[in-house]
Amino acid sequence: MIEIGRLPNSRAAQAFVDYLKGEHIDCHIEPLEQGVAIIVIHDKDVEQARKEFAHFIAHPYDSKYLQASWEYGDTHTKLDYGAPSLQLFSQFITGAGPVTLIVFTVCVVIFAAMNLGFTNQTYGVLAYFGAVPNTELSQFWRVFTPSLLHFSAMHVIFNLLWWWYLGGKIETRIGTAPLLILLFVAGTLPNVIQYYVSGPNFGGLSGVVYAVVGYTWIMGVRKPAAGIGLPPSYMGFMMIWLALGFTDILGVSVANGAHIGGLLIGLAQGLFDSRKSAAAI
Template structure:
């Protein structure tokens, strides 16, 4: 019996077990306090299994693993996944790092406050320079804090889903530092662009979202060994959404300056970080 590694999720473990099955490697899950240990009994296949395990950890969402679950998965339940609600909560928490989660919940808290009778107070404290009286450039936080305000539930949901999905990938794969830079730079500089285009009345995490999209895409193209990336179709969708923002088809005001600025920030940082990794 040879343990090749541990995974925190029963679902992830089952996906990997199904993939190994397609390679004629029998892998057995053993649930413990740390998650799921993966064990093989074929000594001659242990090294191959370890190699495949490392590949799986770097990019567990590859299409080949999903296909393996369809092709090789058993209809018999192999693992106890626990209650669906607990499984979703665990996936939400472990799929992101502390910065991703803190930013997520701060945006939710700000939106809740704005819809519980404190909209004027929140806006007066977090809006961009010039949006309210006596908001001058000495209040330096105002260059960033508009990113934390959202004016509709749809706007909040759209931004936070992308932030959790891609920001979480960046933080869990590469660490908090690159995500912190993206958050601060793309949450600030694009606000200046938006201000020059439309004035001070704007808000939302959209600029940062476009930054993490651009960063993840270019890292996947230029440094696939980093373990992050998105399909070209996702990038195409976001570019189409960006273009539609300049039309009246969406029926709502769009922070186009923040979108463009954030995308450029993400692409620039991704190009820089991928170059560092290739040295």
């Protein structure tokens, strides 16, 4: 028996389980302290069940789930998931794993601190070596922590939406370990590159974002069974955005070195993981 996902609402979970039964996938709901877990009985059904779960998260009001409840479950099941705000919060939580959500929250807290009168203190602690006086090599965290700094609302919103969307996909469908590797490798090496390109005054999660973009795209091309992928239009948009960073059109300073470094790291890890997955089958 394998858990394929969790939902905060038991009625929604029951509708999904009823649908899986109609697809001849044996499963059941297991209560948790908060919400419920979806448990698939047979290993052979796990891959299909995970794909169906991803579709359910994206389209919870699809009529096929209500129809399944009438045909295979309780005919009184209603797809009532609570207030709209609760629905949005539930989708936010279930669409990502703990690492994705922790990084998201940390970036929001740091951004809030920098806009509530603690800019100098926050930047002084987290900025790259040499950005502020009296930094020492023993302050090893400074190689990574600039990735958590954001300097405008557009900056933090753009990065965190991509991080939640793609980081959440990677963590919930492939695992926490690949996302942690992407986070720490793409959150450090591109910072070193950016330092040599433009100096120590930079920040943002965009190097990591380009890493998860590259990883998701290459996994979708080489290993579609993994259940993640990036539509060509999305990838095209990110490549155009990358190219625009080398011009003056955006009107802001762009960490091009971090973007390129992160993208290369994500592509490299995606090539490695897709090859490893193929070899294991």
